[in-house]
Amino acid sequence: MARRALALAALLLLGGCNWYYNTLPSPDDLMKAVPWFDHMIKSRAVHPYGRADLPRNTVPGTVPITGGEADWGAEFLAGNPASADRLVNPTMAEATLAHGDTVYHTFCAVCHGNAGGGDGPVGPRVGAPSLLTDRARGYSDGYLYSIIRYGRGVMPRYGDKVYLPSDRWAIVNHLRKLQGASPAPQEPAGAAVGIPPAPSSFPK
Numbered sequence: 001m002a003r004r005a006l007a008l009a010a011l012l013l014l015g016g017c018n019w020y021y022n023t024l025p026s027p028d029d030l031m032k033a034v035p036w037f038d039h040m041i042k043s044r045a046v047h048p049y050g051r052a053d054l055p056r057n058t059v060p061g062t063v064p065i066t067g068g069e070a071d072w073g074a075e076f077l078a079g080n081p082a083s084a085d086r087l088v089n090p091t092m093a094e095a096t097l098a099h100g101d102t103v104y105h106t107f108c109a110v111c112h113g114n115a116g117g118g119d120g121p122v123g124p125r126v127g128a129p130s131l132l133t134d135r136a137r138g139y140s141d142g143y144l145y146s147i148i149r150y151g152r153g154v155m156p157r158y159g160d161k162v163y164l165p166s167d168r169w170a171i172v173n174h175l176r177k178l179q180g181a182s183p184a185p186q187e188p189a190g191a192a193v194g195i196p197p198a199p200s201s202f203p204k
Helices: 002-022 027-033 038-042 073-077 082-086 091-107 134-138 143-151 163-180
Strands: none
Touching: 038 073, 073 082, 073 143, 082 143, 143 163
């Protein structure tokens, strides 16, 4: 008799589990029934730009309402580095070095070499300059960033390939690491980042 009662209790219990999970409303459905929570006002999805007292934070990956990065390309390519030199590197160098190494080797090392000496597989054929010279070290971070974005001399623009500003700054930070790890070589006359050598020095 006791065994029968125990078996019956187990059957009812198992049947109760099915009823609990399959018939009762889910707590998730109950949450949907509440029209508003007081913390929702802080959500970026609620009137993100409609009120001045709410944080103006855009969802990652969306277009900023300011229209994005300013364009100083015409000025820079005309030889005026004023806007470029005013740029302030917004990144923490140590936090971007690993990523900068990856992006540099993806886009830059083929010409400038793994260590920045201008000796990449394609570098000597196009006259890619060393990035380790005293002159290259003297350029501002913004100047190097602008060369990546707009190109200069024999270097084409890479802003359409390295299109995230954070990636360009990561390259700049990695380049500074390379410069710090290498002694500055003797600089040949007229050499500079992005300035082509004399035509006679190009390989035939």
